[in-house]
Amino acid sequence: MNNMCSRILRREFIKTAVTGGVGLTVLPDIVKTQAAGETKTRYIAAYDTESASCLAACSKIVEVHKRFEMPATFFILGKTLEANPGEYRKLLDDPLFEIASHTYSHQMLRDNVFCGQAVSMDQRRDEIFKGKEAVERIFERPCMGLRPGCGFDNAFVGEPKVLELIKEAGFQYVSSLLWGPDYSLPALLRAPFNYEADGFPQIWELPGHGWHENLLKDHNRWGPRRLTLWPPPFPEAIPRGFCRTPADEFEVNKVFLDKAIETGKPFVSLIWHPWSLAKFDPDMKMLDLTFTHVRRLKMMPSTYAQLHKDAAILA
Numbered sequence: 496m497n498n499m500c501s502r503i504l505r506r507e508f509i510k511t512a513v514t515g516g517v518g519l520t521v522l523p524d525i526v527k528t529q530a531a532g533e534t535k536t537r538y539i540a541a542y543d544t545e546s547a548s549c550l551a552a553c554s555k556i557v558e559v560h561k562r563f564e565m566p567a568t569f570f571i572l573g574k575t576l577e578a579n580p581g582e583y584r585k586l587l588d589d590p591l592f593e594i595a596s597h598t599y600s601h602q603m604l605r606d607n608v609f610c611g612q613a614v615s616m617d618q619r620r621d622e623i624f625k626g627k628e629a630v631e632r633i634f635e636r637p638c639m640g641l642r643p644g645c646g647f648d649n650a651f652v653g654e655p656k657v658l659e660l661i662k663e664a665g666f667q668y669v670s671s672l673l674w675g676p677d678y679s680l681p682a683l684l685r686a687p688f689n690y691e692a693d694g695f696p697q698i699w700e701l702p703g704h705g706w707h708e709n710l711l712k713d714h715n716r717w718g719p720r721r722l723t724l725w726p727p728p729f730p731e732a733i734p735r736g737f738c739r740t741p742a743d744e745f746e747v748n749k750v751f752l753d754k755a756i757e758t759g760k761p762f763v764s765l766i767w768h769p770w771s772l773a774k775f776d777p778d779m780k781m782l783d784l785t786f787t788h789v790r791r792l793k794m795m796p797s798t799y800a801q802l803h804k805d806a807a808i809l810a
């Protein structure tokens with residue numbers, strides 16, 4: 496038995512003993528879902544779903560996920576969901592998928608060098624609460640996680656007022672660390688951490704990794720930008736130019752997947768947007784290539800909610 500399993504079993508055993516359980520140790524999900532031969536590195540497919548063209552794109556994405564039996568987390572804007580509630584429910588109401596929030600309307604929850612300044616505290620409260628409420632109303636299940644629009648290079652570290660709102664809304668985790676140091680890309684392969692130092696040990700940060708794929712294709716029409724860090728902490732993850740084909744994009748993804756395994760990271764999750772994926776690659780070939788590689792590497796497919804469960808157990 497490896498160390499991680501024995502640690503979990505010990506903790507679960509203690510928990511069962513303390514709570515006066517029936518005497519049988521309940522195995523946590525990580526033990527149940529880690530199939531023989533799988534690595535301990537989880538792979539999470541995640542989608543920031545945020546504009547009108549995301550609906551048609553999601554329908555293609557879902558088809559690939561079902562074919563691969565690959566789980567996913569969809570972070571969805573409240574506004575986007577409310578524009579097509581029945582369609583999204585029909586498409587995504589599946590045990591494979593976690594539905595989480597991408598705020599209500601993509602307003603900034605803290606200052607972001609590229610995306611602009613934070614809105615007022617009242618507006619931030621609305622973004623957090625109304626986004627969660629929309630997911631729960633439309634999917635009739637709890638919404639555990641929040642990915643703020645654009646994300647930040649320092650997550651919500653040092654933002655106790657926003658963390659207080661996140662706690663009050665009842666979120667279990669945020670996925671807000673979506674940039675490398677000094678607002679560089681790629682976002683490094685950071686592991687989960689909690690906000691204990693800010694006074695919120697119950698809130699977990701589960702970062703996103705790699706490039707915001709829309710920028711790899713110049714879909715925001717930014718052109719060349721000061722996006723990378725020097726000296727680069729992860730030079731092999733910086734392509735020579737914009738991606739031109741799904742195979743180019745897969746080559747970038749592969750660097751992160753391989754590195755996560757090589758360095759024993761708990762998980763890897765790239766920052767994807769349905770509208771941008773469909774515009775670049777209407778047949779979703781990149782998903783095919785990436786999921787085939789995930790299977791070849793024997794990574795453990797997961798959602799952010801499942802990762803959160805592990806993170807809380809292992810803390």
Ligand SMILES: [Zn+2]
Binds near residue numbers: 543545597601643645
């Ligand atoms: Zn977004």
